[in-house]
Amino acid sequence: MFVMIELELRRLRHDRTELYFRAVQPILWIVVFGPVMSSVKGIPTGGIPYTDFITPGVLIQSTTFLSIFYGLMMVWERDSGILKKLLVTPASRYATVIGRSMASGIRAIFQGLIVVPFALLIGVRFVPNAAYFISAFVIIFFASGGFAAISILVASFMKTRERFMGIGQAIIMPLFFASNALYPVQMMPQALQYFSAVNPMSYVVDATRGLMITGDLTNLLIDVAAVAVFDTVMFILASISFKRIIE
Amino acid sequence: MEKTDVAVSTEKLVKIYKGKTRALDGIDLTAEAGIAFAILGPNGAGKTTLIRILTTQLKPTSGDAHVFGLNVTREGSRIRRLISYVPQEMSVWTDISGYENLLIYAKIFGISSKERKSIIHEALENMELDEVDDNLVSTYSGGMVRRLEIACAMLIKPKIMFLDEPTIGLDPSAKKVVWERLTSFKRQCGVTIFFSTHYMDEADLYSDRIAIINRGRIVKQGTAEELKRSLGGEVILFNLQNAGLTGESLRKLRNTDTVKDVILNDSELSILVEDAETNLPCIINILRSEGIKTEKISITKPTLDDVFLKYAGIRLETSGRISEVASIRRMIRKG
Numbered sequence: 134m135f136v137m138i139e140l141e142l143r144r145l146r147h148d149r150t151e152l153y154f155r156a157v158q159p160i161l162w163i164v165v166f167g168p169v170m171s172s173v174k175g176i177p178t179g180g181i182p183y184t185d186f187i188t189p190g191v192l193i194q195s196t197t198f199l200s201i202f203y204g205l206m207m208v209w210e211r212d213s214g215i216l217k218k219l220l221v222t223p224a225s226r227y228a229t230v231i232g233r234s235m236a237s238g239i240r241a242i243f244q245g246l247i248v249v250p251f252a253l254l255i256g257v258r259f260v261p262n263a264a265y266f267i268s269a270f271v272i273i274f275f276a277s278g279g280f281a282a283i284s285i286l287v288a289s290f291m292k293t294r295e296r297f298m299g300i301g302q303a304i305i306m307p308l309f310f311a312s313n314a315l316y317p318v319q320m321m322p323q324a325l326q327y328f329s330a331v332n333p334m335s336y337v338v339d340a341t342r343g344l345m346i347t348g349d350l351t352n353l354l355i356d357v358a359a360v361a362v363f364d365t366v367m368f369i370l371a372s373i374s375f376k377r378i379i380e
Numbered sequence: 381m382e383k384t385d386v387a388v389s390t391e392k393l394v395k396i397y398k399g400k401t402r403a404l405d406g407i408d409l410t411a412e413a414g415i416a417f418a419i420l421g422p423n424g425a426g427k428t429t430l431i432r433i434l435t436t437q438l439k440p441t442s443g444d445a446h447v448f449g450l451n452v453t454r455e456g457s458r459i460r461r462l463i464s465y466v467p468q469e470m471s472v473w474t475d476i477s478g479y480e481n482l483l484i485y486a487k488i489f490g491i492s493s494k495e496r497k498s499i500i501h502e503a504l505e506n507m508e509l510d511e512v513d514d515n516l517v518s519t520y521s522g523g524m525v526r527r528l529e530i531a532c533a534m535l536i537k538p539k540i541m542f543l544d545e546p547t548i549g550l551d552p553s554a555k556k557v558v559w560e561r562l563t564s565f566k567r568q569c570g571v572t573i574f575f576s577t578h579y580m581d582e583a584d585l586y587s588d589r590i591a592i593i594n595r596g597r598i599v600k601q602g603t604a605e606e607l608k609r610s611l612g613g614e615v616i617l618f619n620l621q622n623a624g625l626t627g628e629s630l631r632k633l634r635n636t637d638t639v640k641d642v643i644l645n646d647s648e649l650s651i652l653v654e655d656a657e658t659n660l661p662c663i664i665n666i667l668r669s670e671g672i673k674t675e676k677i678s679i680t681k682p683t684l685d686d687v688f689l690k691y692a693g694i695r696l697e698t699s700g701r702i703s704e705v706a707s708i709r710r711m712i713r714k715g
Contacts, residue, residue: 136487143476143484147516214467218532221435221465223457224488 137232141239152240156247159195163188163252176316181346185257189341190314192248193273196241197308197334200277201301203237204284208297211288211378220376230285230372237281238274245273260348269344276337276360282367289371289378308334313342333363386449387413387540387572388434393443395429395596403429405596406443411574411589413448413539416566418587419576420684421692426596427576428468431544434574435465448539464533468544471529472517478528479504479513482535489536503531507561523554530558534565543575547582559586580684590684594692604684611682611690612640613654616663620647621673629670636666643689650686 145152167184170176178186210216219229253259259266283304291297309315311325312334318326329335340356343349393407404426411417419427432438433445436456445452447459472481482500491499504510507527517525526546533541546562547555563586566573577583583590584604591601600607633642633651638659641652653659656679667674680686 136484139487140473140476140484143480144473147477148475212469214469214471215473217432217437217467217469218465218471219488220437221460221463222485222488223461223490 135232137229137236138239141236145240145243149243152244152247155195155199156244158198159191159248160251162191162194163248163257164255167191167255176320178317179347182257184252184255185346186342187315188252188257189269189345190312190338192245192252193276193334193338193341194309194314195248196244196273196277197280197337198305199241199244200234200237200280201284201305203233203240203281204286204288205294205297205301207233207285207288207378208292208294211292216378226375227368227372230282230375231278231368233285234278234281234368234371235274237284238277241273241277242270245270257346259345262348265344265348269341272337272340272344272357272360275364276333279333279360279364279367282364282371285371285378286367286374289374292378308332312338314338333359336360336363385413386446387411387415388417388445388447388574390430390434390445391443393430393433393445394441395426395433395438396441403596404433404440407593407596407598409591409598409601411572413572414570415588416563416573416575416586418583418590419574419593420578420580420583420590420688421576421593422578425593427578427593428544429596430593431465431542431574431576435463435542436460462539463542464536464538464540465542466529466533466544466546468548470525472525472532474518475516477514477516478509478520478524481517481528482532485532486535491535499535503534506534506565507531508557521554523550523557526550526554526558527561530562537569538571540572540574543573545577546575547577547579555582562586580688584684592688592691594688599691600687607684607687608682611652611686613652613682614656615680615682615686616651616653616656616660617678617680618649618651618667618674619676620649621675626670629666629672632670633663633666636662639663641690643686645689650689652682652686652690 163184167187170187171183174183176183176186207216220226249259284301287300287304288297291300307328311321311328312318312332313329314334318329318335321329336356336359339352340360343351343353343356388409388411390407390409393404394402395404396402407426407430419430421427429438433440433452434447436452436459439453448462450459450462452459472478473484476484479500482503483496486496486500501510504513507530509524509527509531512520512524517528520528530541530543530546533543543562547558550558559582562573565571575587587604589601589603590607592599592607600610602610630642630644633639638653639651640654643650643652651663653663660677660679664674664677
């Protein structure tokens, strides 16, 4: 299981270009979208600057993107023989799926670490507490694992890149817009609010926002529980369907 | 023979994809432990499907298959501990080094940290990759990638290695190196090698036993020598000028005492005889009297190609597909 994480680290050591380029988008959100929208002053952020408000949301959005497209790597590995070979090893399917998912969590952490300095530069005030900050990244790590498991699940049904790209977009955008990443849930129409209540991204954003920006931890337990349930369910589903991917 | 001496056995193995494509149509074969066993056949014959069933990736539709006495459907996890497998497609990560690939697989296989280093170095040396072990795999040649994949398969000292088209797309010299290393590994460790190929010469040179497969059926089994001897004598090959060979003339040729078999493939007429020199005049006479004009006549010892032609009714087509797979492999490397 851990060996998959090691694999990811070794890959990153050799080539980090993808991470840098993927960081461009969240940086733009924070550096451009945030300041522009904050001049509107129409969004009730609970007393914090708008850019600060969206920073965790954008961070989560970018790490989720990364994780959802992790399945694309699975599709690639399916086209090559790697997955076939992995499935013929004695390693269990659960270990393989969870390992691969968490490996995506590693990528997500690095992605986040690239974005944070830019947020600091633009003047986003983080809660000055190292323990909070680290906890936030632990949550990002596990949440990304869960999203990567979704993507492995999707990959085991959509076996081609083209189909995967399409469905990947179709999953991410609703998750993003129907979450509290860019605006509080209370602003949404009722139907979307219901959706947001089952949207794992909302819980992740809520937790990281509490830990990084507001310092308000009242919902933290619920958020962590939500992420844990989400991870467990996704790991199980992805493991069950994983064998289908090579058939 | 004791059960444990049999590496692979299948009984009436059938695989039907999506309820219609019959990939395997009742395969019966036995491969003893410690030998190199070749599955020889054209593309789409069912070679890959067979290997994927034996490596527990696919479930057979009906019939049974055993690897070292273990049932592939029920005892898959025990089989996976004994075998290693090299798929036809590329199966290493290209964005890390060769050594790192082996390290990751060694950990997946659960090789203890004490032995890991020496085992990896041994595998690298075996495959003559020890000088490039720190280079990224994306800089390797096709032959080197293949050798790395086989090195991977050697890590656990498996009881049996399944190799699906191990030298597809490689040039003759790279092919030769791969097989030299495989043969010496087999001698050292007594591993059984079960491989599929559509190269005649590969099956001929490097296998102890061959099963010819066509359209999901085993049409003939034996050693390369046995297969060739089963045709007997020599082959006279005529390139016909006109395709005016009727059934009547074929029958006449077949009914000639000294002719053992007659195979017509497009404009190529192969006639099997015990001794070509003494029989040639007589056969030419028959052809002439039937009004058949020949362009070229050649006499050869039977090759596996002839064996294949006789039992499967077609020649092994090789050219198109190799370049196709080679280009797919290149494409995958580029990502």
